[in-house]
Amino acid sequence: MNTANPREFQPHSDARVLEATKPSSDYIDIPESEPLHLDCRQLLAPFRIAYKTYGTLNAAKSNAILVCHALTGDQYVASEHPVTRKPGWWETMVGPGKPIDTDRFFVICPNILGGCMGSTGPASPNPKTGKPWGLDFPVITIGDMVDAQVRLIDHLGIDQLFCVTGGSMGGMQVLQWASRYPERVFSAVPVATAAWHSSQNIAFHEVGRQAVMADPDWCEGRYHELGKTPRNGLAVARMAAHITYLSEEALHRKFGRSLQDLAAKSFSFNADFQVESYLRHQGSTFVDRFDANSYLYITRAMDYFDLAAEHGDVLANAFRGTRTRFCVVSFTSDWLYPTRESREIVHALNAVAANVSFVEIESDKGHDAFLLDEPELFATIRGFLNAAAERRGLKPAQDGR
Amino acid sequence: MLAPQNAQPRQHRVDHLLIAEMVAPGSRVIDVGCGDGALLQLLADTKNVDGRGIEVSRERVNACVARGLSVIQGDADRDLADYPDDAFDYAILSLTIQATRQPKPVLENLLRIGRRAIVSFPNFGHWKVRGSLLFTGRMPVTENLPEAWYVSPNAHLCTIKDFADLCKVVSARVERAVAFNTWGQQLGTWMPLTVHNLMGEKAVFMLTRKWER
Numbered sequence: 001m002n003t004a005n006p007r008e009f010q011p012h013s014d015a016r017v018l019e020a021t022k023p024s025s026d027y028i029d030i031p032e033s034e035p036l037h038l039d040c041r042q043l044l045a046p047f048r049i050a051y052k053t054y055g056t057l058n059a060a061k062s063n064a065i066l067v068c069h070a071l072t073g074d075q076y077v078a079s080e081h082p083v084t085r086k087p088g089w090w091e092t093m094v095g096p097g098k099p100i101d102t103d104r105f106f107v108i109c110p111n112i113l114g115g116c117m118g119s120t121g122p123a124s125p126n127p128k129t130g131k132p133w134g135l136d137f138p139v140i141t142i143g144d145m146v147d148a149q150v151r152l153i154d155h156l157g158i159d160q161l162f163c164v165t166g167g168s169m170g171g172m173q174v175l176q177w178a179s180r181y182p183e184r185v186f187s188a189v190p191v192a193t194a195a196w197h198s199s200q201n202i203a204f205h206e207v208g209r210q211a212v213m214a215d216p217d218w219c220e221g222r223y224h225e226l227g228k229t230p231r232n233g234l235a236v237a238r239m240a241a242h243i244t245y246l247s248e249e250a251l252h253r254k255f256g257r258s259l260q261d262l263a264a265k266s267f268s269f270n271a272d273f274q275v276e277s278y279l280r281h282q283g284s285t286f287v288d289r290f291d292a293n294s295y296l297y298i299t300r301a302m303d304y305f306d307l308a309a310e311h312g313d314v315l316a317n318a319f320r321g322t323r324t325r326f327c328v329v330s331f332t333s334d335w336l337y338p339t340r341e342s343r344e345i346v347h348a349l350n351a352v353a354a355n356v357s358f359v360e361i362e363s364d365k366g367h368d369a370f371l372l373d374e375p376e377l378f379a380t381i382r383g384f385l386n387a388a389a390e391r392r393g394l395k396p397a398q399d400g401r
Numbered sequence: 402m403l404a405p406q407n408a409q410p411r412q413h414r415v416d417h418l419l420i421a422e423m424v425a426p427g428s429r430v431i432d433v434g435c436g437d438g439a440l441l442q443l444l445a446d447t448k449n450v451d452g453r454g455i456e457v458s459r460e461r462v463n464a465c466v467a468r469g470l471s472v473i474q475g476d477a478d479r480d481l482a483d484y485p486d487d488a489f490d491y492a493i494l495s496l497t498i499q500a501t502r503q504p505k506p507v508l509e510n511l512l513r514i515g516r517r518a519i520v521s522f523p524n525f526g527h528w529k530v531r532g533s534l535l536f537t538g539r540m541p542v543t544e545n546l547p548e549a550w551y552v553s554p555n556a557h558l559c560t561i562k563d564f565a566d567l568c569k570v571v572s573a574r575v576e577r578a579v580a581f582n583t584w585g586q587q588l589g590t591w592m593p594l595t596v597h598n599l600m601g602e603k604a605v606f607m608l609t610r611k612w613e614r
Binding site for chain 2: 081328346350351353355357359361362377382388
């Protein structure tokens with residue numbers, strides 16, 4: 001690894017720790033008297049949900065879109081990240097005049113429960129000890145994340161969300177929302193996702209978790225108290241995961257076998273190849289903005305996700321009687337959440353005669369395609385939201401977009 | 402938005418206009434093989450239906466969804482089995498049955514998931530088709546069947562008489578049967594079936610199931 005010495009001062013890590021405890025975004029604090037009933041049968045209270053909003057909630061409170069972020073995402077969907085100073089992670093999709101048009105819709109993006117950008121998670125202080133939760137934080141599920149989001153939506157006074165959308169793990173939350181709170185979801189757009197985590201995906205996550213735990217600076221999860229960070233372990237986890245977000249074709253097109261700033265092979269274990277250098281960069285920048293324990297908890301939540309198992313192993317039962325309008329989207333080169341798994345969702349929705357659209361988008365960019373410039377994705381979501389808005393009785397966009 | 406599309410008059414297919422006439426306002430409809438969504442759009446605009454579509458071509462599906470129609474990528478042979486009984490008031494198969502791998506199960510599923518099935522198809526018994534085969538000795542290529550045999554998606558072409566036979570086989574009751582001539586005119590219902598089979602270029606059947614569940 002060419003990442004810096006873990007004990008060396010990291011310019012971003014202080015900002016990161018600060019964001020986990022004192023978010024620069026909005027947040028709500030749920031008091032001890034209103035605990036969250038977790039799937040692991042523990043109670044969690046008090047807890048905090050940090051969130052960002054964009055656009056204006058209309059008087060009828062009928063134009064709210066909840067955007068659920070993925071594994072390493074956060075509430076900064078369409079505004080600058082306070083730690084990395086990079087633009088929002090879905091600015092191609094969310095903003096004025098964008099498919100999720102903030103001139104028209106009120107967009108809410110919370111940091112998930114278990115996250116590290118201000119919502120309660122393993123990096124937050126445990127109210128009983130004053131120290132970071134670490135591994136004493138209860139193991140949470142996608143359902144728990146959604147239940148925590150419900151408190152935020154209640155707080156904002158919104159009965160029914162016009163739409164819930166998100167990609168990857170965000171898509172899992174979308175499905176959980178639609179299944180657990182069907183009356184509160186007018187429309188749902190799960191993108192590049194699945195109704196359960198496959199064995200292969202669990203396997204990749206386990207590699208990542210083992211990499212973190214094998215780092216001596218992880219200290220059984222108590223690294224915060226001891227002033228350490230398992231940088232190398234988390235970076236390796238990110239590197240391995242990052243490969244799964246791409247496709248062989250995309251990697252080949254981007255890097256081929258090109259060497260990094262070298263005329264010839266160095267006959268060493270330096271990052272000779274551009275692809276190695278790229279992955280190391282991905283790993284080290286990730287560590288600057290993300291908490292290692294959060295990574296363990298969130299990947300676990302994804303592994304536990306199985307919407308069919310919650311409904312007698314029949315996925316269709318998760319959606320029985322639904323009146324939500326669905327738009328399921330997958331990408332041809334996504335091998336992490338392949339089209340086959342989206343089709344299973346569609347089959348289940350058909351089995352209950354739900355209102356569903358299903359689009360597979362041709363792309364060679366792998367799973368990451370949902371975050372990238374994919375005009376067909378934008379056209380699909382814009383068209384679906386326009387039609388749903390008309391059904392919901394929302395006013396058309398100013399210029400008829 | 403639907404409004405701007407309404408503003409532009411578009412040329413509707415005669416079989417689409419007839420189907421739109423058959424469908425009751427506000428009903429639940431599935432259009433299997435919905436193509437570019439023209440029929441679904443027509444039914445949404447004129448009959449305010451709750452419409453769904455299935456289409457095999459990814460590009461067409463994406464175009465439909467971008468227009469705000471509820472359409473999934475799939476095909477009649479594989480995906481109709483998913484739907485529950487009586488899920489729709491009308492299950493429509495518009496100029497698609499000849500391109501399915503197994504027309505009989507497709508038609509049975511159509512009758513099962515819809516209270517009524519509406520099927521339109523190109524009539525292979527039409528005089529132009531017969532003449533083409535008789536005089537050229539080659540597979541007919543007409544305006545309705547434009548592709549050469551080796552690129553045509555049509556695996557199971559049939560005549561109006563053939564289709565009427567299949568209706569008997571699957572215990573479907575023919576509520577209405579209409580044939581259109583080359584100029585898009587409906588043939589008189591008083592004409593015998595043999596004349597329909599010779600003069601009809603396309604046919605539209607509305608069916609219900611005879612069997613009880």
